[in-house]
Amino acid sequence: MIYLYGAGGHAKVVIEILERQKKEIAGLLDVNTEIKSLLGYPVSQFIPANESATDFKMIICIGKNEIRKKRAGEIKVNYGQAIHPSANLSPRASIGEGTVIMAAVTVNCNAVVGRHVILNTNCTIDHDCIIEDYAHISPNAALAGKTMVGEGAHVGIGACVIQDIKIGKWATIGAGAVIIDDVPDYAVVVGNPGKIIKYNY
Structure with missing residues (x-):
């Protein structure tokens, strides 16, 4: 199970890659509260409280390199590919x-x-x-x-x-x-x- 961080254009491409890989997408996270879904997947601001960090992996779907580095330093989870x-x-x-x-x-x-x-x-x-x-x-x-x-x-x-x-x-x-x-x-x-x-x- 994979969460995506970021719900912009880059995330669309990543979603379709994961679909082709037949990997389960749990949802997306984004700071923009106006985005509710992307390509049919739910977008929220937080991972559900019942999810343990060991139960999923994450991919940061942000195209700007410096922001991707910043978020990777802040979010302590296992990362997928x-x-x-x-x-x-x-x-x-x-x-x-x-x-x-x-x-x-x-x-x-x-x-x-x-x-x-x-x-x-x-x-x-x-x-x-x-x-x-x-x-x-x-x-x-x-x-x-x-x-x-x-x-x-x-x-x-x-x-x-x-x-x-x-x-x-x-x-x-x-x-x-x-x-x-x-x-x-x-x-x-x-x-x-x-x-x-x-x-x-």
Whole structure:
């Protein structure tokens, strides 16, 4: 049994993944008291008092990496995973708790994916990549072998990263960017080839 925290657009995708996995969704939690249901599942502000924290798992369905990290630090429960059946995962890859892997994602041999990561539709994580906690790899982004993506970093839609690149923590890679050099912590990089335009301070 799984509860989802957050009742926005990201939660819709996670719901359908869990349905495809035939996992039981107990309901959703959201601070917005005006949201009563999502895709037919009840939304409330609290887990029912009769539910023990050992009886269920949770997935945080919030797209913003920094908020997802904050909530994961606040909510002390067991976390599940949502992995779309069409994802192609190497049996030698490692996937952390709370992570969501969407349709047509590929994760290749010896890749390590951390906790509460989002691997979005059709992205590619090649061999020996390391994706640290709370990162988000957007749809159609491609990471070549031995790429490292730091905590909370966001790789934008359609971005391409060559092999052996390190993307720093809480960095942002713009949509369609081509990354051929290491990216420092907190840097915002856009273009082809990618150039730093500012920092996320």
